[in-house]
Amino acid sequence: MRTVLFGLDGATYSVLDPLMDQGLMPNLQKCRAAGVRCLLESTPLPITPQAWTTLATGRSMGHHGIHDFVRVEQTDSGIILRFNTGRDRHVPTIWKYLSECGKRITALNYYGLAPAESVNGHTMPGFVPGRYLKRSSFPADLFSRLEQVPHFDVGVLGLDLDIEKEGLAEMPPERWEEWIQLHIERERAWFATMEYLMEHEPSDLTAIVFDGVDKIQHLAYRFLDPKHVPANPTPWEAKVIDLCHSYFKQIDDFLGRTLELLGEDGRLFIASDHGFTASDEILYINKYLHDLGHLRWNGEVDVDENESIVVERLTRQMGLYDWRNTRAAALTPSCNGVYILNVPPDEYEAFRDKLIDELYALRGEDGGQVITEVKKREDWFAGPWMHRAPDLTLTLRDHGFLSVLNGSDAVVPRKSPVGTHHPLGVLWGVGPGLKVNATTKQCNILDVASLLVHSVGVEIPAEYEGTFPADLYEESYLVANPPKVSWGEKVAPAAAEVQVAQQDTMDSEEELVLTQRLRSLGYIE
């Protein structure tokens, strides 16, 4: 069935529901009445590269290999940061898999699509500077067809790191309007691209991500979540609130137009890679590690006074530390990770256990525990590529990101709350077979790939780690259209649907073989 995945990067019900209640998102409101929704649990580190890659592959980080925007490598020349690209992903995407199954796909603005890979359809990557967008898109002549599309502007579509960084630090009030407006224009350019392709070169699966949801919430969460919106906004605050509403109203218009293009015979899913919430303090983790004696700065290092979490240029970061005398450090802000360095293997376990205790012991000004969870690499990112994850991944009490800068204190309250990623995002579905006006149990982002693959009528690869979210569908629909698992030549029902599908599709011998295979794959007990 023709399917659309409407990706809203960082979307959360705490913002979308109030906007719907205010009548600002009537098309989303219609989706609520006409479809089904649930919470969507993100990856253990809820950030764009890891989460969208998991959604697009059905595999966890340890298997696909993408942990963060950059990865840290220890070399003979020292520590080096490498940007991850699609070549660092080690399992196929659904875009590739569906293409190989004869389906046509369109994927726009997704992370990890560069360098371009041959598919049956179109890909144009997200998180790529405009100057590389053409060469990173597929097919090679796609741009020549798109250049006639209104609003199609490479300069607007592409990533501008300087602009992105502005949204992650204190921004002067006079910059907000232009910055939000820019994201409104970017979304318009991306949607115009999708609209053109849906009209003129339609695919079985069309997928797009609107990443401005994340960007605007990072900056302006306190103007979107009613728990933080000022009761009596100043004229400037009222203007910002109005701009944010304009952004979401435009997204809602896009949703309405997408539903129109899709028609009643198509199915639409809305998914986010993670949710959002408010962060009200900054953890200068390297200041804490320094105070513990685990990290030594490379000379005098400035104390951050701008509520920043990252240096102006990432490459400068590497010069901040005295590597030879550092045993633990946070190297990138987005991975919330602590790397253990220069610790001999036979001392590693003991050092790590002591460090974990010390991390849990950190207290804020109010005496509360700041770090609520410390995840060991092998427990949360198991797989052939887990070495790309930091030794420890931290979850903070306000879900904030670590700052890798030096601070006046380890934990510093923010002047105003900012948006940060929450592990629970959104998943909606509207269309044939899906439940109506329903809310179902929480799903995991690992489950979405099987949902999409089944929706376009293809078997679910056996290696997908999630569970088919059967709860989103009417049971009668799945009896007639059971999800099936494929491993090479054999095709079998997906784990969640074993009982339903067995009724009609297999004889007892096949059932026995299948049950053994599912058990061996860990799908059933």
Add this chain to the structure above:
Amino acid sequence: MSDVSVEQRYEKDVIEILAELTADWDDLGLNGAISPDTAIVAELGFESLDVVYLVTAIEERYDRRDLPFEQLLMVDGSYVTDLTVKQIAQFLREQLK
């Protein structure tokens, strides 16, 4: 092949890679053609992400994913601030010989 001609071959390769990489740039600041002395940051306006694309393009050109670019990009634990075509070519000559 003599050392000079090997060096020139890699310089030619790097110039081709850079020319292809920057073909879509509207804001290429270079006056004239890319030469062995062209500095990629000062003259071509490279930023950190551009280096990522350059590394990828070089790896694709020579079908190698194991080149130790840290030896080119880092000195004494810190990233270099600029590179010339000639320096990149010398690195490739040493690594690909």
